[in-house]
Amino acid sequence: MRDVAVVSFAQAPNLRSDRERNEVEIVMPVVREALDSVGLEQSDIGFTVSGSCDYLTGVPFSFVMALDAVGAWPPIEESHVEMDGAWALYEAWVRLQHGDIDAALIYSFGKTSLTDLDKVMSCQLDPYTLMPLWPGAISLAGLQASAMLAAGTVSEADMAAVASHSREAAQGNPAIPEAEGPADVDDLLSRPRVAHPLREHDIAPATDGAAAIVLVAGDRAAEVCDKPAWISGIDHRVDTHAPGNRDLTTCPSARMAGERADVGRSHIEVAEVYAPFSHQELLLASELGLGDGVDVNPSGGALAGHTFMVAGLARIGEAARRIHDGTATRVLGHATAGPCLQQNLVCVMEAAR
Amino acid sequence: MSELCAVTGVGQTHHDAERSDLSMHGLVREAAVRALADAGLEWKDIDAVVVGKAPDQFEGVMMPELMMADALGAVGKPLLRVHTAGSVGGSTGLVAAKLVQGGVHKRVLVVAWEKQSEADASWVLMMKIPFAAPLVAGAGGYFAPYIRAYMERSGAPKDTGIKVAVKDRLNALKNPYAHLKMPDITEEMVADSLMLWDPIRYLETCPSSDGACALVLTAEDALGSCEKPAWVVSTAMRSEPTMFAGRDGVNPQAGIDCAAELYRKGGITDPRRDIDVAEIYVPFSWFEPMWMENLGFAEQGEGWKMTMSGATALDGDMPINASGGVLSSNPIGASGLLRFAEAALQVRGMAGEHQVDGAKLAMGHAYGGGSQYFAMWLVSSDKP
Amino acid sequence: MAEDPITGIVCPIRLDYTITPGRAQTRFLRGLESGKLLGQRCPATGKVYMPPRGSSPTHGLPTTEEVEVADRGTVTTFCVVNLQFASTVREIPYVCAQILLDGADIPFFFVVQEVDVNEIRMGMRVEAVWKDPSEWGPTLENILFFKPTGEADASRESYKEHV
Numbered sequence: 001m002r003d004v005a006v007v008s009f010a011q012a013p014n015l016r017s018d019r020e021r022n023e024v025e026i027v028m029p030v031v032r033e034a035l036d037s038v039g040l041e042q043s044d045i046g047f048t049v050s051g052s053c054d055y056l057t058g059v060p061f062s063f064v065m066a067l068d069a070v071g072a073w074p075p076i077e078e079s080h081v082e083m084d085g086a087w088a089l090y091e092a093w094v095r096l097q098h099g100d101i102d103a104a105l106i107y108s109f110g111k112t113s114l115t116d117l118d119k120v121m122s123c124q125l126d127p128y129t130l131m132p133l134w135p136g137a138i139s140l141a142g143l144q145a146s147a148m149l150a151a152g153t154v155s156e157a158d159m160a161a162v163a164s165h166s167r168e169a170a171q172g173n174p175a176i177p178e179a180e181g182p183a184d185v186d187d188l189l190s191r192p193r194v195a196h197p198l199r200e201h202d203i204a205p206a207t208d209g210a211a212a213i214v215l216v217a218g219d220r221a222a223e224v225c226d227k228p229a230w231i232s233g234i235d236h237r238v239d240t241h242a243p244g245n246r247d248l249t250t251c252p253s254a255r256m257a258g259e260r261a262d263v264g265r266s267h268i269e270v271a272e273v274y275a276p277f278s279h280q281e282l283l284l285a286s287e288l289g290l291g292d293g294v295d296v297n298p299s300g301g302a303l304a305g306h307t308f309m310v311a312g313l314a315r316i317g318e319a320a321r322r323i324h325d326g327t328a329t330r331v332l333g334h335a336t337a338g339p340c341l342q343q344n345l346v347c348v349m350e351a352a353r
Numbered sequence: 354m355s356e357l358c359a360v361t362g363v364g365q366t367h368h369d370a371e372r373s374d375l376s377m378h379g380l381v382r383e384a385a386v387r388a389l390a391d392a393g394l395e396w397k398d399i400d401a402v403v404v405g406k407a408p409d410q411f412e413g414v415m416m417p418e419l420m421m422a423d424a425l426g427a428v429g430k431p432l433l434r435v436h437t438a439g440s441v442g443g444s445t446g447l448v449a450a451k452l453v454q455g456g457v458h459k460r461v462l463v464v465a466w467e468k469q470s471e472a473d474a475s476w477v478l479m480m481k482i483p484f485a486a487p488l489v490a491g492a493g494g495y496f497a498p499y500i501r502a503y504m505e506r507s508g509a510p511k512d513t514g515i516k517v518a519v520k521d522r523l524n525a526l527k528n529p530y531a532h533l534k535m536p537d538i539t540e541e542m543v544a545d546s547l548m549l550w551d552p553i554r555y556l557e558t559c560p561s562s563d564g565a566c567a568l569v570l571t572a573e574d575a576l577g578s579c580e581k582p583a584w585v586v587s588t589a590m591r592s593e594p595t596m597f598a599g600r601d602g603v604n605p606q607a608g609i610d611c612a613a614e615l616y617r618k619g620g621i622t623d624p625r626r627d628i629d630v631a632e633i634y635v636p637f638s639w640f641e642p643m644w645m646e647n648l649g650f651a652e653q654g655e656g657w658k659m660t661m662s663g664a665t666a667l668d669g670d671m672p673i674n675a676s677g678g679v680l681s682s683n684p685i686g687a688s689g690l691l692r693f694a695e696a697a698l699q700v701r702g703m704a705g706e707h708q709v710d711g712a713k714l715a716m717g718h719a720y721g722g723g724s725q726y727f728a729m730w731l732v733s734s735d736k737p
Numbered sequence: 738m739a740e741d742p743i744t745g746i747v748c749p750i751r752l753d754y755t756i757t758p759g760r761a762q763t764r765f766l767r768g769l770e771s772g773k774l775l776g777q778r779c780p781a782t783g784k785v786y787m788p789p790r791g792s793s794p795t796h797g798l799p800t801t802e803e804v805e806v807a808d809r810g811t812v813t814t815f816c817v818v819n820l821q822f823a824s825t826v827r828e829i830p831y832v833c834a835q836i837l838l839d840g841a842d843i844p845f846f847f848v849v850q851e852v853d854v855n856e857i858r859m860g861m862r863v864e865a866v867w868k869d870p871s872e873w874g875p876t877l878e879n880i881l882f883f884k885p886t887g888e889a890d891a892s893r894e895s896y897k898e899h900v
Contacts, residue, residue, distance in 0.1 A: 001456065022759025025791045028799065042797065054436075055415040058754035060408030060477050061438050064722055067594055068790055071797025075607035078592035078726075079444055082409065082416060082436040091433065091448060097455030098355055115754045123415040123750065128376070131414070132748045238432045241420045256429065338419040343432065373744055413750055484758040484766065484876075490818045490833060495846075497816030498835050502900045505814075505859060550833075551817035551854075594794035598784035598842035599898050 003353055004096050005221040005228030008214045009317030009324075010034040013177045014207035014305030017113035023057070027109050027210045028069040034105065034212035038224040042071050045214075046101025048078040049092050051085035051108035053309050055120055066109060077101075084108065085313030086274075086335030086345050089213060093234055096217045104215045110309035112206035117308060125339060126242060137276075137339065138203060142195045144248040144340045145279040149197060151249045154282050156197065160188040162278040163201035163303060170300025175314070179304050180205075204276035204306035211307075211314045229320035229331070229349040233261030236335075236345035243340045254334070254344035255287040261332070261346040263288055268348075269328040270295045272315035274335045276306045284334060288346065298322070312336065316347050323351050358453040359582035360697040360732060362392025362569030368532040368682035371470040372563040377417060378424035380565050381466050385425070388462070388567035393578035396426035399569070400458040405435040405445025405465040406686030410480075412471040425464065437592075439634070439721025441465065442566065442689025443728030446717070447588050449570050450730070454585075459575040465690035466565035474561050474685075490550060493558060493637065495723065497550035499602045500639040504552065506603065509642060509657035511552075515543045516660050517638035518557045518680060524667055525677025527706035532562045532682040557638040557680075564684030566691045573736075583697035583732040586714070587619035595723040602724055608647040611727040615716075616649070619731045624716075625650045628731070630672045630699045630709040632692040633718040636679045641665060645673075648718070667707065675699070675707040689719030693730055700734040761791030764803065766875035772867060776841055778802040784842035788877075806840035808880075809864035811891040813837050813844045813899045817854045832857050836883060837896050844899050851884040859900065860890035 010033035012026050035041065042048075048070060052063045063080045072078060081087050085108025092104035121137035122130075148154045163183075170179035180201070188201045195203075221228040237253035237260070240246060258264070271290050275281035281303065285296055297303070299318040302311040312335025322328035329351040337343040364387025366372065372380055389395065402425050404418040414420060418427075418434045425432070435445040442465040449463040479491050503509070522538045525531035538556070546556035576582055591611035593600075612624070621627045633648070635641045645656030650671060659665050665673040674680070676695040679688050696715035698704040704712075713734045720727050758766060761777060765788050768775035776787030777800035785804045786793070793800050815834035821827075832852060835844035849863055863883040873879045 019757055020760060020763075022757050022762065022791070025759045025761070028792050028797060031797065053415065054408045054410060055752075058752065058756070059482055060410050060480065061722065063436070064438065064595060064725075065790075067592065068792045068794045069797055071793070071795055072592055072594050073597065073795035075591040075593040075605075075610045077590050079435065079448065079590065080437050082434050087433060094448075094451050094455050094457055097457060098451060100355075111757065114756065115752060120415065120752060123409075123413070123752075124419060126420045127414050127417075127748055128746060130420075132746070236431050237429060238419070238422045238427055240428050241422050253429070337416070342419060342422070413748070483756045484762050490820075494816060494818060494833055498814040498833070501816060502814040502859075506900075548817070548819050551819070551830075553816070596843055597794040598779075598782065598786070600843075603900075 002097050002099060002217050003230055004093050004215050004217045005230045006213055006316065006320035006349060007216045007221055007225035007228050008034045008037045009320055010037065011175050011211040011314055011317060012209045013175055014209040014307050016178055016205060016207055018111065018208040023109050023111060024065055024069045027066050027107055030210045030212045031069055031107050034214050038214055040103060040214065040224065045103050045105045046077065047092055047095045047104040048076055049088040049106055050080050051083050051088035051309055051313065052110065053082060055123055056110050056112065056308055058115060084309050084311065084335050084337055085211060086316055089313060089316060090234060090236060090345060092215050093231060096215060102217050102220045105212065106313065107210065107212040108310050108313050109210035110307045111208040112308050113208050117206045138195045138198065140243055140339045141277040142198045143243060145197050145277065147248040148279050148283065153249055154279055156189060157185055158282055159202055159278040160185045162281045163188055166297060166300050166303040169298050170304035173300050176300050176305045179300060202278040204303045207305045207307045209307035209310050211310045211317055213313060213317055227324050227326055227351060229323035230353045231347060232350045233348040235260035238343040241342060248340055251283055251287045251341045251344065254284055254341060257344050257346040258288040261348045263332060263346060263348055266330060268294050268330055268332055270298060270319055270322045270331040272297055272299060272301065272319040272333045274302050274312045274315045276302045278303060280341060312345065320349055323349055355454050356456050357573040357737065358450045358570055358585040359576060360568050361571045361576055361579035361582050362388040362394065363694045363698055364388030364391060364567040365530050365691060365694060366565045367530050368562045368564035368684055370532065370560065370562060372468065377412060377468050378421045380468055380563060381421060381464055382424055384565035384567035385462060385464055388569050392569040394460065394569060398460055399426060399462045400460050401431040401452060402427040402462045403433045403435065403445055403449040405441040405690065406467055407436065407438060407441055408477060410472060410477045411467055411469050411474055437721055437726050439685060440689050440719040440726040440728045441721065442687050442691060443693055443717065443719025444590055446568065446690050446693040446730065447590055447728055450585050450588055453570050453572050459572045461570045463568045463570060463690065464565060465687040467684035467686035468563045469561050469684065470563050493550045493553050496637055497553045500637065501552055503603045503639060503643050507654040507657055510661060512540065513642055513657040513660050514557045514638035515540050517635065517641040518543045520666055521674050521678045521680040524675055524707055525681035528676045531677040532560050553637050559636040559679045559683040562682050562684040564682060564687050566687045566694050568690065568694055581701040583700045584736050586731040586733045586737050587615050588730045589614040590728045593725050595725050603643060604647050605724050607725055608720065608727050611729055612648045615729045615731060624648060625671055627714060628716050629712040629714050630675060631716040631718065632674055632676060632678065632695040634679055634689065634692060634720045635674060636683060638680060641673060672709045675704065675709055689728060692719055693717035697732050700732050759791055761789045765789055769877060769879050770873055770875050772870065772873065774806050774808055774838065776804045776806050778804050785840060786843055787838060787841040787845065804840065806838045809862065809886060810836045810838035811896045812859060812861040812863055813896045814859055815857055830854050836863060837899050848882045849884065850882040860893065862886045862888040862891060
């Protein structure tokens with residue numbers, strides 16, 4: 001496999017509601033920053049790929065408009081996945097394996113304030129047996145949390161601790177300018193439930209945003225970046241769909257992706273996992289084998305600001321950033337899709353090539 | 354690092370206006386099961402699944418590959434979903450090919466599909482979007498002015514489009530999977546059909562179909578029992594913005610550049626001579642002469658001569674759309690992959706009644722959006 | 738008692754979206770409120786885009802310079818629509834044209850009326866017919882349609898790069 005590194009990462013602030021800018025206007029400065037920070041132009045990029053969702057924008061072919069933000073002239077080699085940008089990054093990593101190009105640009109965007117994300121997520125379900133019930137993502141997550149509480153694998157205090165840490169960590173993250181104020185576990189446990197057993201702090205606020213990453217292969221990565229975040233393992237897997245068909249206290253696809261990405265080969269210092277619900281961070285940490293010595297979601301995680309279609313790419317970017325700034329040498333970024341963590345992607349990055 | 358990639362299995366559904374006999378899962382499996390059987394493989398032999406389809410509003414399910422992960426045999430495997438508008442079937446094939454060529458997987462199942470009858474396709478294509486300029490009358494209304502511009506530029510005879518419409522529907526009679534079967538079609542019938550968006554007539558327009566196409570792509574050392582693989586010789590993909598000052602919407606640069614890269618990587622110097630048969634994306638009949646020029650099979654302004662002389666007929670020197678093409682079956686998400694699949698069938702000698710004798714090198718072509726996304730591949734009966 | 742198999746279900750879906758036009762389009766829509774067609778110029782090529790999208794599609798650069806374009810221009814190409822489509826109700830046949838407004842560097846789609854479908858041609862000069870100003874809002878619907886101005890056709894040179 002060819003060595004590929006994340007050399008830059010840029011993201012727009014995750015805002016509860018950006019009523020001023022449309023998707024193109026949010027993406028444009030993010031793409032520019034990702035390129036400028038490594039001194040590259042669109043003409044240096046051999047492959048461009050994005051992730052976005054028509055049901056989120058409410059418009060078919062919605063990814064087409066975002067191409068204006070990139071400057072696709074002369075014509076470029078470009079692709080798109082109807083998935084979180086993390087999978088667009090995966091497609092770019094695969095493309096770079098071919099050996100004929102050295103640099104790829106990935107971006108993704110989402111304006112969750114346009115609609116009721118929870119309701120839209122019901123449209124992702126089996127249309128015969130689940131969608132007509134309109135459960136929404138929150139209720140399904142609540143079922144998963146209930147299962148975990150009943151099994152005794154987590155406690156409500158554990159969940160509140162995740163939320164408390166997320167709020168604390170987000171205070172220092174310019175990408176989360178509207179972070180909820182810090183609160184301790186007892187305070188959070190005293191608050192009312194929203195969808196039993198979930199309380200408001202267990203559920204990520206939906207936000208608007210965009211992110212971009214540049215991948216460079218081989219020696220060129222070190223030419224453009226002092227501390228490239230080398231991808232040492234990347235894998236993704238999917239579980240059976242129906243939540244009723246799964247043991248919701250487990251996440252086999254995350255476990256499998258983590259094993260295939262060789263998470264366990266040596267110590268992970270920082271892990272950014274895409275968990276828009278507090279109990280999911282605990283489940284993922286367990287399935288990925290992340291013990292007490294791992295700094296989980298130091299960015300605040302998706303729990304502090306959840307831009308659908310971006311949160312996974314942003315996790316990879318946030319983790320890579322710890323290598324770029326020299327504070328870590330082995331990190332992972334994770335992304336998820338589908339109800340109750342049905343599909344999972346794990347990307348392990350290292351300072352050493 | 355670039356491994357060889359071969360098509361060892363091809364499967365497609367019987368395309369129709371409404372496959373009410375099948376659920377979405379069933380539609381996809383009808384194609385996938387055929388592809389696996391063709392490849393002599395079982396579900397467990399597949400390493401990864403790549404799905405392609407166009408906007409999810411066509412079926413009313415967001416990211417349906419997730420809810421049909423089980424039906425796709427994808428549980429425990431990597432599953433990707435590509436969406437590049439009309440070219441998606443093609444780009445999906447390319448994404449899957451890269452998985453094999455990059456050495457990531459040995460056997461990949463590719464499925465592209467659309468079940469347009471589930472929701473309301475015309476509503477999706479003409480959705481009234483606030484603040485946007487009114488998209489007046491659907492895809493045909495968008496392309497018709499460019500077709501008019503081509504006619505004006507080239508001086509093509511007015512019945513060029515009619516000839517393509519008849520040719521492709523007659524070819525479709527030889528394709529058991531094609532949607533439209535019009536054994537009585539004549540040029541008069543096409544000429545008399547309603548002029549929908551002048552200069553495009555009803556019978557010069559593609560149908561709206563339910564359908565799926567599946568391929569098995571394998572690495573050189575995983576051919577299994579396949580005796581006649583179609584080797585992927587070269588691939589290319591290009592995009593340009595929908596609208597910009599000075600854009601040529603009739604002969605898009607992205608198409609020209611895409612074909613140029615395809616030919617360069619495939620060692621092609623004279624496409625019309627070197628390529629034996631091509632399956633290209635023609636949803637409105639006039640796109641055949643336009644693409645002949647865009648792809649370099651004909652000089653600028655002379656693409657129509659290939660149609661009018663019979664060069665693009667099944668017995669011509671450059672058969673185009675022997676399968677009946679998009680004009681005969683158009684499940685939007687699948688159409689691009691169907692072009693790639695039919696190209697593979699040709700070089701494997703498995704195109705049945707619409708087989709072009711001695712076809713050894715074939716092109717698959719797909720385009721999408723406002724003629725801005727292009728995906729192409731060249732497949733050969735010979736190992737590169 | 739034999740039961741007919743279930744061959745389908747109907748699942749009504751209603752989703753509400755609040756669309757944000759964004760900064761560039763907001764400027765454009767505000768312009769329409771006062772009867773103006775505002776475009777934006779690409780800083781790299783100098784080309785004027787109308788309607789503006791905030792970004793130059795060829796260069797991915799912000800287009801901040803505003804340029805007012807005329808409400809008359811040249812038909813670069815067109816088609817005649819003979820069928821009623823769901824999203825619009827118009828008297829058929831009607832003409833849809835790509836119109837290159839004076840001052841703009843890309844044509845845009847609009848309906849042309851008050852023209853015989855046998856008369857419409859590439860190069861024809863047309864002008865906007867607006868609603869009564871009292872009815873103007875931030876929308877392109879302020880323009881009812883374009884109609885021929887009666888001027889001589891534009892020279893092919895003037896629009897040939899847009900066809």
